Amino acid sequence: MEPGGDVALDIIVSNVVAVFRVRCHLNLRTIALEGLNVIYKPEFGKVLMKLRKPKITASIWSSGKIICTGATSEEDAKLGARRLARVLQKLGFKVRFSDFKVVNVLAVCSLPFQIRLIQFAKNNRPIASYEPELHPAVSYRIKHLRATIQIFSTGSITVTGPSVQNVATAVEQIYPLLFECGRALR
Amino acid sequence: MPHTCAECGSTNVVEDELYSERTLVCEDCGSVVTREHLTTTRSEEEQSTAVPYYASTEVDKQPCRNLIKCIKRVRALCRIFRFPGDMESSTVELYQQAYGHPTFLHISLVKKELLAGACMVAVARMNNWPIAMGTIGSLLEADSTLMGAVYQDLIKSLHLQATSSSITDLLESYCHGLNLTAKVVGEEFSETAERLTERATALVELAGDTWLVTGRHPLRISLAAVYLAWQSLRPAPRMKVSLAVFCRIAKLTEGKVPGSQVVKARVKELKEVLCKLGAQLPWLRGARVEPGRVAALVEDIVKHRRLLLAMAMKSHEEDLQANAIKNEITTSDDTSAPVEITPAAAENVIVPGNMPGAAYNTPTRHNMPTLPENTQTGDMAVTSENTLTRDNVPVAPGSTHTPAQVHPPVSGRVLPKVHLPEAKPEGPKPVGVRRKAGEMTCIMTTGVEEMDTLGEQGLKVGEDGLPLAGQNSWSADLPEGHWGKRQLFVPPCLKLPKRQRMEPGPDVTGDEEISDSEIESYIRTPKEIRDFLTTQRCIAEEQEMQEHMEKKS
Numbered sequence: 001m002e003p004g005g006d007v008a009l010d011i012i013v014s015n016v017v018a019v020f021r022v023r024c025h026l027n028l029r030t031i032a033l034e035g036l037n038v039i040y041k042p043e044f045g046k047v048l049m050k051l052r053k054p055k056i057t058a059s060i061w062s063s064g065k066i067i068c069t070g071a072t073s074e075e076d077a078k079l080g081a082r083r084l085a086r087v088l089q090k091l092g093f094k095v096r097f098s099d100f101k102v103v104n105v106l107a108v109c110s111l112p113f114q115i116r117l118i119q120f121a122k123n124n125r126p127i128a129s130y131e132p133e134l135h136p137a138v139s140y141r142i143k144h145l146r147a148t149i150q151i152f153s154t155g156s157i158t159v160t161g162p163s164v165q166n167v168a169t170a171v172e173q174i175y176p177l178l179f180e181c182g183r184a185l186r
Numbered sequence: 187m188p189h190t191c192a193e194c195g196s197t198n199v200v201e202d203e204l205y206s207e208r209t210l211v212c213e214d215c216g217s218v219v220t221r222e223h224l225t226t227t228r229s230e231e232e233q234s235t236a237v238p239y240y241a242s243t244e245v246d247k248q249p250c251r252n253l254i255k256c257i258k259r260v261r262a263l264c265r266i267f268r269f270p271g272d273m274e275s276s277t278v279e280l281y282q283q284a285y286g287h288p289t290f291l292h293i294s295l296v297k298k299e300l301l302a303g304a305c306m307v308a309v310a311r312m313n314n315w316p317i318a319m320g321t322i323g324s325l326l327e328a329d330s331t332l333m334g335a336v337y338q339d340l341i342k343s344l345h346l347q348a349t350s351s352s353i354t355d356l357l358e359s360y361c362h363g364l365n366l367t368a369k370v371v372g373e374e375f376s377e378t379a380e381r382l383t384e385r386a387t388a389l390v391e392l393a394g395d396t397w398l399v400t401g402r403h404p405l406r407i408s409l410a411a412v413y414l415a416w417q418s419l420r421p422a423p424r425m426k427v428s429l430a431v432f433c434r435i436a437k438l439t440e441g442k443v444p445g446s447q448v449v450k451a452r453v454k455e456l457k458e459v460l461c462k463l464g465a466q467l468p469w470l471r472g473a474r475v476e477p478g479r480v481a482a483l484v485e486d487i488v489k490h491r492r493l494l495l496a497m498a499m500k501s502h503e504e505d506l507q508a509n510a511i512k513n514e515i516t517t518s519d520d521t522s523a524p525v526e527i528t529p530a531a532a533e534n535v536i537v538p539g540n541m542p543g544a545a546y547n548t549p550t551r552h553n554m555p556t557l558p559e560n561t562q563t564g565d566m567a568v569t570s571e572n573t574l575t576r577d578n579v580p581v582a583p584g585s586t587h588t589p590a591q592v593h594p595p596v597s598g599r600v601l602p603k604v605h606l607p608e609a610k611p612e613g614p615k616p617v618g619v620r621r622k623a624g625e626m627t628c629i630m631t632t633g634v635e636e637m638d639t640l641g642e643q644g645l646k647v648g649e650d651g652l653p654l655a656g657q658n659s660w661s662a663d664l665p666e667g668h669w670g671k672r673q674l675f676v677p678p679c680l681k682l683p684k685r686q687r688m689e690p691g692p693d694v695t696g697d698e699e700i701s702d703s704e705i706e707s708y709i710r711t712p713k714e715i716r717d718f719l720t721t722q723r724c725i726a727e728e729q730e731m732q733e734h735m736e737k738k739s
Contacts, residue, residue: 033710033715033719034709035710036707037708054694073694074696075694076694077696078696078697079697079698082696082700083700086705087705090706091709114397117400118400122349125347126347131319133320133334133403133405134319134334134338137401153397154677
């Protein structure tokens with residue numbers, strides 16, 4: 001069977017990881033002392049700061065590089081990053097928000113049918129890798145999109161990629177392949 | 187300084203190379219003035235730097251010590267598993283190739299041993315020799331994740347094409363590996379490998395049809411199937427034997443069975459499925475089947491499994507339909523519609539239920555949930571979703587549907603176009619995708635009244651906590667109308683309670699203004715800082731005093 005009509009699938013973005021720089025040296029001890037919701041990790045040389053709204057965890061290094069994780073959309077990540085930069089500014093550092101880049105997006109999509117993983121892995125042999133002894137899902141990498149898709153037998157798939165657009169394109173690409181293995185009747 | 191000949195005193199001394207030995211020879215009288223040694227003296231050697239092994243030419247000519255040891259280990263492992271000669275030599279060759287590859291050149295010795303195991307797995311798979319990674323891993327006493335990582339690195343770096351063996355092949359070698367002869371385990375517990383394989387294979391096929399195999403660890407399922415098969419071959423004395431005792435009898439491991447919790451869960455799931463099917467046996471007349479006593483019925487269930495599966499699916503469909511109609515009549519405002527619905531819908535749904543008869547001829551294979559599952563899944567899902575789409579129109583506002591997806595409500599249940607894909611001559615069209623940050627509003631799951639009843643129906647539970655045969659227990663967390671609730675056999679993880687997802691955040695552009703008040707909440711007031719510092723100092727002083735006291739005493 002080949003998919004003919006349109007199907008609307010809901011892709012739920014569950015995590016967005018972004019990096020940015022503040023272009024100045026940061027004193028981690030000051031941040032740990034004067035900031036609330038911070039965890040100082042001297043053994044790793046970083047400070048973890050958690051924002052409430054949006055719910056974001058940021059790892060702050062003394063070089064001024066910061067990684068934000070936990071956002072649910074790219075815009076959310078940017079807002080959270082800017083908030084964080086403002087907090088650092090208020091703490092007395094000469095911050096300049098720059099080089100903001102979304103690095104990774106994790107999304108989950110639930111397909112309305114079960115998937116026969118063995119058949120799927122067989123049909124897509126070198127690209128799809130299925131090792132039930134190691135992981136219950138089939139791992140499918142789309143090189144040109146730099147996206148990785150994990151396909152479970154219940155029909156839910158998780159997609160990771162460098163941007164939300166890539167993730168959506170990856171789902172569009174993989175859907176027909178999954179449909180073949182989920183619905184093929186004898 | 188120029189050399190002088192000792193014999194004739196001339197300074198006409200030239201260099202001559204005789205047999206690569208540099209000598210200084212006097213031209214006039216021919217006597218040798220000095221002779222260079224071919225080899226360096228000990229003192230010279232000590233001063234000069236030695237050539238390291240990896241830079242010397244010996245690397246290409248002779249393998250290094252570690253490689254020799256590892257190759258010996260590879261050969262020993264191959265002999266333990268009784269690989270044929272050609273497979274052994276190809277394993278050694280593969281190992282040598284991998285050893286020299288940059289990915290594996292500088293790894294630890296532990297990993298090098300795992301690499302040996304990984305090479306064996308790769309070669310076995312390429313020759314269709316059924317062997318599980320777990321088997322080799324347990325022999326090497328290796329962490330399974332590490333072993334898996336090394337194996338995947340091997341496949342990736344050497345671009346190998348190794349297909350994993352099917353579970354039924356693994357099962358055969360597994361059964362033959364067990365020693366259940368009468369002499370060892372006693373008359374009551376003994377079993378031949380052939381009978382065990384046959385029964386276990388049938389059980390595994392049944393498990394495959396009912397979504398218990400896909401994605402699961404094959405060795406755990408194999409053990410569960412072998413255990414149940416062994417019990418069922420002579421139920422009377424063996425029904426009371428627990429899994430742990432069976433493993434001890436069969437001498438599967440010295441101590442704990444690896445993954446025993448998982449195996450127990452698989453046994454439980456398989457028994458549940460067998461109970462559901464057992465309830466369909468006509469001579470039981472619909473009586474409940476207890477998981478504790480299902481071993482006695484396994485033989486009959488396995489013999490007639492195709493038929494029993496179809497019957498179970500059909501009766502499940504009929505139950506669903508009956509409930510749906512009941513609810514339509516009680517809750518629907520539009521009284522005319524339900525009357526029209528009943529015959530049409532019932533017809534639509536039961537028709538696929540009859541279809542599996544035709545599809546029985548093809549034998550089930552391995553992990554593919556087959557025939558009754560397939561045809562009924564395919565058709566059942568299609569018709570059910572047809573019924574859903576009729577009610578699907580009041581979808582969340584502001585959604586971005588393309589017109590093709592939305593079907594206006596039609597009175598009665600004249601089946602609208604199939605929402606999900608059907609065959610078309612062109613290639614697959616790109617899927618319309620809608621994403622919304624963090625929100626779970628699957629199109630298929632708008633609250634249809636019919637589906638509400640399923641939530642109530644599903645949770646009638648018998649004494650031992652298992653669902654009554656023929657009914658389905660599903661998690662209340664599954665969205666209404668989820669396909670998992672409509673079907674009898676679904677992957678068990680759908681029945682477990684789902685993890686709560688994060689609440690979706692508000693829609694933002696990322697460039698909004700940030701007010702000061704929001705930021706103030708993240709900064710300590712100066713008073714707090716002072717308090718914090720004084721407290722820290724006090725604690726530090728106290729700790730010092732304590733240490734001082736301890737040192738004194």
